[in-house]
Amino acid sequence: MxxxxxxxxxxxxxxxxxxxxxxxxxxxxxxxxxxxCTSVGPDYKEPTAEVASQWSDSDNDLVADQAALDPQWWNNAFKDQDLDRLVNAALGQNLSLRSAGLRVLQSQQQLAIAIGNQYPxxxxxxxxxxxxxxxxxxxxxxxxxxxxxxxxDFWGRFSRQIESASAELDSSVANYDAALLSLVSQVAQTYFQIRTFQQRIDVARQNISLQEQSLEISRRKFEAGQVSELDPDQAESIVYNTRASIFELEVSLQQLKNSLAILLGTPPQSQNRLLTQTKALPDISSTVALGIPQDIIRRRPDIRIAERQLAAQSAQIGFAVSDLYPxxxxxxxxxxxxxxxxxxxxxxxxxxxxxxxxxWNVLNYGRLKSNIRLQDALFQQLLVDYQNTVLQAQGDVENSIVAYLKSHELLDAYQQAADASQRAVDISLLQYREGEITFNRVINTLLSNVQQQDLLSQAKGNVATSLVQVYKALGGGWEIRNNRDPVDLLPASLKQDMRERVDEWDGVLQ
The missing domain is CATH 2.20.200.10 (Outer membrane efflux proteins (OEP))
Structure with missing residues (x-):
């Protein structure tokens, strides 16, 4: 029958x-x-997010609403050959960036698998x-x-999987761009911190020279019977305290050099001679092109990551809906x-x-519909996360702008304070030599000068690092990839190792 x-x-x-x-x-x-062939489930639509019309400090002379953000901002904003050399070395050798490139390669193969599922x-x-x-x-x-x-693929099950895998590939590329942007910013900030500590050490040594002058004056006056032994003892104490501060600064300096070596993809020991010559921090007064807030949506990699993950999840809803059909x-x-x-x-x-x-899983509709609701809830969460990412990105830019602008004001104030402090030291030493003031007045001016000169060095470094943070917040730098596939940017030696290990890479890794 x-x-x-x-x-x-x-x-x-x-x-x-x-x-x-x-x-x-x-x-x-x-x-x-x-x-x-048809595709069930919702079709993806690009999300919207609330964006301000202009930046809060757009009327400041140091910022402009021009959209021409230079991809190689570290080169043109600072014009420092050492920095440019370090960035180029990091781009070619940094291991975290290589790892991000390999994740792109993995996503490419996941997409190829999804495409292959369309066929028998x-x-x-x-x-x-x-x-x-x-x-x-x-x-x-x-x-x-x-x-x-x-x-x-009657209900678009496999086409939705391809759609999701394609969005995941885009997300992995944006992750690579985020890693590239972070790397360039870290190298630049670490470089300027190194230069700042070198400057602080140099300033401390200059102050030691002044303090040793005061020590010599106090010793002569003591030998002449004009002052007690208290004066040279106090002068000697100041000298040794300042020398001790140099040792602390040198510890931080070496730690920064170690961090920079790791960013360059090399062991710290191999970079002991890195940046041994002290170099002045750049004088930064150029206008920064900020563009308009809407620009960051297409420029910042983290926003593109959030949007592409949202697109991938949208396709997962359609895949879940297809389970309702035979x-x-x-x-x-x-x-x-x-x-x-x-x-x-x-x-x-x-x-x-x-x-x-x-x-046809007709007896499992409760579970299948719960899965559809689950996938949609995940989509809605990612939508909120995307909107939050856009909002936080605007906050990052606003915070970096105000920090950069105020760093200039702080630098001006500390410059005037340091100049006044230096004049006070010169006058106090002269007056002490002539016997017009006690050594306590000299001590006060010497200690104040150490502090003011150190604050001035830090303020100069803050201007440079604050400007780096502005460019990072704006999402600039990843464009140097020039639309090249991140996999193509992997070192030839790495790809050769993979081809030797697995024959199937021939023709894929060029």
Whole structure:
């Protein structure tokens, strides 16, 4: 007794071995493929987020609303050859950036797998040979065949997976850009911190020279009986305290050099001679082109990451919806079975079959609908995360702008204070030499001068690091990739190692 299709079971269309049957079946299968392709679930739409019309300090002379952000801002803003050399070295050697490039390569292969799932999922060539003895009778059986099974993308299951994998690939590229931007900013900030500590050490040594002058004056006055031994003892104490501060600064300086060496992808020990010559910090007074707040949506990699993850999740909703519908498959096999090898390809030994089937999880609708709601809730969360990312990005820019502008004001104030402090030291030493003031007044001016000169050095460094933070907040720097595939930027030696380990990389890794 014949039965109709059973849910969850294969439905085979078995035909006798006639060419007319095969000719009638193939057009039927082609019609199923042509008519059946659609994509269920929501189609992705780019999200919106609240963005200000202009920056809060856009009327300041040091900023402009021009959109021409130089991709190589570290070179043109500071014009420092050492910095440019370090950035180029880091781009070629940093291991975190290489890791980000390899994650892009992984995403490319995930997309290739998703694309491959559109095609017949099972394609097998089979063969067997058996020999059996039963009741003193020996029989042989030889078999060779080809099987094919294809789940038709009737509801867009596989196309949604491709859509999701493609968005994930875009996200991995944006992650690479974020790593590149972070690397350039870290190298620049670490470089200027090194230069700042070198300047602070140099200032401390200059102050030691002044303090040693005061020590010499106090000793002469003591030897002449003009003052007590208290004056040279106090002067000597100041000298040694300032020398001790240099040791502390040198510890921080070496730690910064170690950090820079790691950013360059080299062991710290190999960079002990790195930046041994003290170099003045740049005099920064150029106008920074900020563009308009809307620009950061297309420029900042973290915003692009959030948007692409949202797109990938949107496709996952469609994939979950497709589980509500029957999965349709077609397939068949062709082969030959014979008791002797030389009879395998005789016409009487050939066999074939072709089938169509569906599987429909109708009794699991509660679980399937819960999964759809889960995927949609994840989408909504990522949408909120995207909007929050845009909002935080605006906050980053606003914070970096105010820090940069105020760093100039602080530098001006500390410059005037340091100049006044230096004048006070010169006057106090002269007056002490002439016996017009006590040594306590000299001590006060010397201690104040150490502090003021050190604050001035830090203020100069803060201007440079604050400007770096502005460019980082604006999302500038990753554009130097020039739309090249991050995988192409991986070192040739690394790709050669991969080709030698796995032959399948030939033709993929160039």
């Amino acid at each position: 014949n039965r109709g299709p059973v849910i969850g079971q294969h439905v085979r269309l078995n035909k006798p071995v006639t060419s007319s049957g095969l000719c009638r079946a193939l057009p039927l299968l082609g019609a199923l493929i042509i008519q059946g 999922q099972e394609q097998q060539i089979t063969g067997s040979a058996a020999r059996q003895e039963l009741q003193n009778t020996i029989s042989n059986n030889y078999n060779v065949g080809f099987n094919l099974s294809w789940e038709i 999965q349709l498959s077609i397939g068949g096999s062709i082969g030959s079975t014979a008791p002797q090898r030389n009879q395998l390809f005789e016409s009487g030994s050939k066999s074939w079959d072709i089938f169509g089937m569906f599987e």
